[in-house]
Amino acid sequence: KAGVTQTPRYLIKTRGQQVTLSCSPISGHRSVSWYQQTPGQGLQFLFEYFSETQRNKGNFPGRFSGRQFSNSRSEMNVSTLELGDSALYLCASAKSGRAASGSSYNEQFFGPGTRLTVL
Amino acid sequence: EDQVTQSPEALRLQEGESSSLNCSYTVSGLRGLFWYRQDPGKGPEFLFTLYSAGEEKEKERLKATLTKKESFLHITAPKPEDSATYLCAVQAEGTGTASKLTFGTGTRLQVTL
Numbered sequence: 223k224a225g226v227t228q229t230p231r232y233l234i235k236t237r238g239q240q241v242t243l244s245c246s247p248i249s250g251h252r253s254v255s256w257y258q259q260t261p262g263q264g265l266q267f268l269f270e271y272f273s274e275t276q277r278n279k280g281n282f283p284g285r286f287s288g289r290q291f292s293n294s295r296s297e298m299n300v301s302t303l304e305l306g307d308s309a310l311y312l313c314a315s316a317k318s319g320r321a322a323s324g325s326s327y328n329e330q331f332f333g334p335g336t337r338l339t340v341l
Numbered sequence: 342e343d344q345v346t347q348s349p350e351a352l353r354l355q356e357g358e359s360s361s362l363n364c365s366y367t368v369s370g371l372r373g374l375f376w377y378r379q380d381p382g383k384g385p386e387f388l389f390t391l392y393s394a395g396e397e398k399e400k401e402r403l404k405a406t407l408t409k410k411e412s413f414l415h416i417t418a419p420k421p422e423d424s425a426t427y428l429c430a431v432q433a434e435g436t437g438t439a440s441k442l443t444f445g446t447g448t449r450l451q452v453t454l
Contacts, residue, residue: 226384255440265385265428265444278441312384316440321392325372328432328440332377332384 224249226315226333234339240301243336245313247294253277253316254296255330256288260309268311271296303340310335343368343433347445354419354452362414362427362448370434374412375442376405377428385428388414419452426450 227246235241247254255278256268267280271290288298300307312335318328346365354360366374373392377385389398391407398405402423404415414427426449430442 228384253440255442257442264446265430265442267441267443270440280441310382314440314442323393325392328373329387329390330375330440330442331387334384335382337382 226313226331228311228313228333228336230336231334232337232339234341235303236341237303237305239303240299241303241338242297242299243311243313243338245296245298245315245333247296247313247315248317248331251315251317251331252294253318253328254290254294255314255316256296256298257312257314257332258282258309259312259335265312268298300338305340308338308340310337343431343443345429345431345443345445347427347429347448349448350446351449352451354416354450356420356452356454357418359415359417359419361416362429362450364412364414364429364445365410366412366429366431367410368431368433368443372432372434374407375430375432376403376412376414377430379426379428379447388427416450419450421452421454424450424452 253272255270259265270278274290290296313333314330316328316330344367376388379385389405394409426447428447430444
């Protein structure tokens, strides 16, 4: 079973430019979340999409945006890049269900990430 | 605000030397606690999800346990290939079916021969 794929794997941009990253979830998974990982802040939640709707959003400025398509593939966009946007951007594909206790759950499987460097 | 604290920050073990990693959390209501393994330059690899206090899960040399305030990842007789950063994350109740995870900063494990 194919895992989560992200493209491109590496990207170098300059300040002020914009960038679009792409994520293809595991087949059958409808939820896609995005995270930013930096050495100083660790993994931080950006947003989540489910059935083409943003369902949850982290504390990032409006320069960070995303969307999801009908086939569950997702893109995130960062406009007016800043040096501090240099990071590993991770996409996670979620599978949901019901645990033995009866409560709902989901498990998230991460892609390899896109390493963005802003010069 | 949900918080996750992992300790120690770094751990160096000799091959075969068992140990435990700690993950302390505060969350308004826990839907799930997740453990991941991450190798340098790669995305986190899913290990376990625990849902309620008292639950335990095992995979090869790893065993995860959960209480109402913390989780432990026990590593039995580790091998050099177990070297990685181990991440703990929580998902809170009240987020509906949304998927937000709050992560700790991880424990960097190095296993030497």
